Amino acid sequence: DAGVIQSPRHEVTEMGQEVTLRCKPISGHNSLFWYRQTMMRGLELLIYFNNNVPIDDSGMPEDRFSAKMPNASFSTLKIQPSEPRDSAVYFCASSSKHTGGDEAFFGQGTRLTVV
C-alpha cells in the first residue's frame, strides 16, 4: 500500500482565496483525521471521521474551515476564505481497529502558505 496520500504537498495562495486540501486514506481504514501543525500551537486535531461520518469537529477553528468525506477513499479540507494565520502544515491520518493496534498512519502533509 502506498500509505496515506495527500495533495498538494505545497500550496501558496493569496489571502481571501479558497484552498482545498485532499487526502486518500489507506485502503480498508475506517477512521480519518485532519491535523494542523504550527510552531505556536503544535499538533492540533481539527476533525475526524469514522466510516465517512464526521464524529468530532470541535477542533475546526471557525466557519471558514470545512471538511468532507464523500466516500471511504477520499476526504477534503477546505478553507474559504483563507487568511495568513491559516499558514501551517496540514496532516491527514487514517487508522483502523482491524490493524490490531489503532495506531494512525500519517501522510506527508500539505504545507500551506497564505500571503
Place this chain on the structure above:
Amino acid sequence: AQSVAQPEDQVNVAEGNPLTVKCTYSVSGNPYLFWYVQYPNRGLQFLLKYITGDNLVKGSYGFEAEFNKSQTSFHLKKPSALVSDSALYFCAVRARMDSSYKLIFGSGTRLLVRP
C-alpha cells in the same frame, strides 16, 4: 479530560549515551499509549505502543518505552543514542469517542543528539 503532557521542549544528549523523553498521561480507564517520531518535512511515523501486557514495550529503531501506571508515565528510552535519532517526538493517548477513537497528542519534544 483525557490528555498527555510532554514536559520537555527539547532534550540534548551525546551520541552513544542513553536517552529518555518524558511523557505523562491522564485518561479514564486503561490507557492506550503511543510514541511517534517526526523527521523534518515529513509526517509522523509510528514508533511503538502500549495496550496491555509487559510494561516495557519495544519498538522501531531500537526505541523502547516503559509504562508506569502508578506514575501515569510512558517515557521513551534508548540505550545508545544516534545522531540520526535527532527529530521531534510525540507521545499520544487514545481517547474513546462513542464507537470510535481518536489520538490526542502531546506538544512534542525535540531530541538533539550531538556527535
